[in-house]
Amino acid sequence: MPKTVFEPSIKSRPTYGVLEHRPGTAHLMVADAEGAQALLDLAHSAPPTLWTQAMIVYIPGRSGQQFTQALANLSPSQLHISPSYAAAQPRLHKILQTAHAGLQIYLAGTESLMGQAQAAAMAVGVPHRAVQMEHRGSLARRVQCVHCKGITENVTTDPFECSHCGLNLFVRDHYSRRIAAFQGVNIDAEDPGQVPPAVERFT
Numbered sequence: 001m002p003k004t005v006f007e008p009s010i011k012s013r014p015t016y017g018v019l020e021h022r023p024g025t026a027h028l029m030v031a032d033a034e035g036a037q038a039l040l041d042l043a044h045s046a047p048p049t050l051w052t053q054a055m056i057v058y059i060p061g062r063s064g065q066q067f068t069q070a071l072a073n074l075s076p077s078q079l080h081i082s083p084s085y086a087a088a089q090p091r092l093h094k095i096l097q098t099a100h101a102g103l104q105i106y107l108a109g110t111e112s113l114m115g116q117a118q119a120a121a122m123a124v125g126v127p128h129r130a131v132q133m134e135h136r137g138s139l140a141r142r143v144q145c146v147h148c149k150g151i152t153e154n155v156t157t158d159p160f161e162c163s164h165c166g167l168n169l170f171v172r173d174h175y176s177r178r179i180a181a182f183q184g185v186n187i188d189a190e191d192p193g194q195v196p197p198a199v200e201r202f203t
Contacts, residue, residue: 025102035109115180
């Protein structure tokens with residue numbers, strides 16, 4: 001799956017590039033689903049020595065086991081396969097908390113994964129310039145309701161119903177790096193019940 005191309009939007013909406021090798025003392029790579037393909041593409045241009053310093057955390061998700069063997073064939077120093085981001089968090093936090101200066105971070109896959117991993121890195125003081133991100137796969141969004149502050153994962157329609165308070169929310173492009181989520185605003189606050197049909201926008 002090729003790199004995703006996004007339409008221009010507001011300044012707070014994240015933008016993504018293409019992963020490239022950067023010199024560092026260690027290399028942490030976190031990917032989910034089709035994000036694995038970005039790591040495999042990186043292997044075509046990166047020196048083989050990169051992988052001897054690479055720690056890969058991979059969450060297969062909907063891609064199943066399609067990419068796991070190919071990632072193993074890169075012979076990274078560590079390869080951890082996790083069923084979910086929540087399950088991978090303790091390992092990620094340990095790696096980040098014990099990291100030394102010069103760590104390079106490569107994030108690939110869905111916006112939910114990349115945003116949460118970036119927030120975890122920033123929380124322990126990893127410089128923003130040391131984090132690269134490349135979007136691959138699903139466009140589903142992680143959305144915070146601005147009214148109840150609850151977060152709903154894997155939002156694909158706009159509007160959608162908040163999974164916490166039940167309000168009908170319009171999904172904005174406004175994004176918070178701190179909580180790694182887009183913002184959802186009540187769409188029928190002034191005219192209760194006047195909710196347009198939900199449209200699949202983030203598949």
